[in-house]
Amino acid sequence: MNNNSDFIEKLRSSGLRPTKQRLEICKLLFDRKKTFHFTISDLSKNLKKVTNKDISLATIYNTVHSFKKKGYLKEISINADKSYFDTNTSNHHHFLDINTNELIDLKEDDVGNINVKKSLPGKKIKSIEVLVKIENNN
Amino acid sequence: MNNNSDFIEKLRSSGLRPTKQRLEICKLLFDRKKTFHFTISDLSKNLKKVTNKDISLATIYNTVHSFKKKGYLKEISINADKSYFDTNTSNHHHFLDINTNELIDLKEDDVGNINVKKSLPGKKIKSIEVLVKIENNN
DNA sequence: AATATAATTTATAATGATTCTAAAGTAGTG
DNA sequence: CACTACTTTAGAATCATTATAAATTATATT
Ligand SMILES: [Mn+2]
Ligand SMILES: [Mn+2]
Ligand SMILES: [Zn+2]
Ligand SMILES: [Zn+2]
Numbered sequence A, B: 001m002n003n004n005s006d007f008i009e010k011l012r013s014s015g016l017r018p019t020k021q022r023l024e025i026c027k028l029l030f031d032r033k034k035t036f037h038f039t040i041s042d043l044s045k046n047l048k049k050v051t052n053k054d055i056s057l058a059t060i061y062n063t064v065h066s067f068k069k070k071g072y073l074k075e076i077s078i079n080a081d082k083s084y085f086d087t088n089t090s091n092h093h094h095f096l097d098i099n100t101n102e103l104i105d106l107k108e109d110d111v112g113n114i115n116v117k118k119s120l121p122g123k124k125i126k127s128i129e130v131l132v133k134i135e136n137n138n
Numbered sequence C: 001a002a003t004a005t006a007a008t009t010t011a012t013a014a015t016g017a018t019t020c021t022a023a024a025g026t027a028g029t030g
Numbered sequence D: 001c002a003c004t005a006c007t008t009t010a011g012a013a014t015c016a017t018t019a020t021a022a023a024t025t026a027t028a029t030t
Helices: A004-013 A020-030 A040-050 A057-070 B004-013 B020-030 B040-050 B057-070
Strands: A074-079 A082-086 A093-097 A102-106 A123-136 B074-079 B082-086 B093-097 B102-106 B123-136
Touching: A004 A020, A020 A040, A020 A057, A040 A057, A040 A082, A074 A093, B004 B020, B020 B040, B020 B057, B040 B057, B040 B082, B074 B093
Parallel strands: A093 A123, B093 B123
Antiparallel strands: A074 A082, A074 B074, A093 A102, A123 B123, B074 B082, B093 B102
16 A cells, blocks of 8 residues: 555654654554554554564554644544544544444445534534444344 | 432342442432533542542442443543543433533434444444534634 | 754653452341 | 441552653754
């Protein structure tokens, strides 16, 4: 999907130096066909698999947070005891499988248009997102 | 709304002994006209105001978790760094004011019916909830 | 290319919310 | 009252996350 110089450009253009740690993380997060959801712990484990010298946990946190700030990642809070990040940064809906704790993107068309009738003075709508919890049959 | 013996009955009927700590917490949470949202820290502060002898933090956690397990409270995970509990245990939608971090219930009618078209084999829908983030105008 | 500067990484410590532990207290039963 | 199981509690432990501050690295400048 992307090659290394794309990531270098991406990082530079947002004022982040393309360090080897950040590039390694870019490769894991963004060099894919589909977007996905991950936890810091997932990312940390996957980085251990693909790198020789480990990236420190502090750097993983720093990087994920700066990517979030730059808009390359989105944080999804769905579960009191697990925080997910999403490489799909658009507003979108989710299935949450409560048996597996897996998050699954829904497409725009999977959920009809949502019409919020209530409004509050001085406030405007920023986003509308639906969470559909699913579970095993029976 | 409720008096003490209602709460004693409520607790007994779900196999929880009506201790003075639990009753104190019931009064704060359930003796109201409207449901509301709170954090453990909110609850803890409010309990300090109304009780002579402080209820220990462990008991507050224990009680909130057992009330959740009995279905008297619902946990709402919306913010990575703040966990809310809701005395409205039905499936319902929310505004989240991102300027104040305030959660506001939406009524069924405030959001049209939601029709989820996608389904996954072996899975059924357990709940559908909408989160509408709002922010100040301008 | 060498130097200077600021950004970044890192190991490690600190924080803070939540949970655990085990001892003391209390409610229900007969 | 006496017994038992449940509950509360203070304090310790845990664990994810953030802070610190020294070493390293990227980039700009000479
Ligand atoms: Mn919890
Ligand atoms: Mn975070
Ligand atoms: Zn997603
Ligand atoms: Zn609510």
